[in-house]
Amino acid sequence: MSVELLTYAELGARLNVSREAARSLARRRRLPRSRSDDRKARVGVDFSELRYRPRPRIGRQADPIAASMAKIEAFKSEAFKAEIARLEAKAAGYKADFERERERADRLAVELLQAAAETMAANAWAAQLEDEVADLRTGRRASGSTAGRAALRLGHLAAAIVAADRAAFR
Structure with missing residues (x-):
């Protein structure tokens, strides 16, 4: 149960989703958020409890x-x-x-x-x-x-x- 403090971009990279999708996930799951010294939002995530799989993109194309x-x-x-x-x-x-x-x-x-x-x-x-x-x-x-x-x-x-x-x- 280790909690990591990640920015939305870092969370998105770990979950293979976009920065906006990671931000939306943090809001939905009501993950604890805080501001760092560089004024970026950081989210506290426990990956052992977080069971998240991104939805497959049905009907969407990569480009x-x-x-x-x-x-x-x-x-x-x-x-x-x-x-x-x-x-x-x-x-x-x-x-x-x-x-x-x-x-x-x-x-x-x-x-x-x-x-x-x-x-x-x-x-x-x-x-x-x-x-x-x-x-x-x-x-x-x-x-x-x-x-x-x-x-x-x-x-x-x-x-x-x-x-x-x-x-x-x-």
């Missing part, structure tokens, strides 16, 4: 982190690969849509530039025709008779209008 990592790796190898393949296929579809829309935008930009050039040409042609009409109305031709020149200019004007109209419908 829960390693078990979790193993589960993640197993899951990763199956589900993640399938998910990655699904997302890559979806990304390829989006990339094809993007390329198609980019080509369409390029074609529309070219058509827009052509339409802008045709509009500028039509505006220039309209300005020229307006100048010719103004000249005909005022009769500002220096050479030849005014009536002969006006008829000639009117014919040219009509031909220019018809040519412009045909160019606009192309």
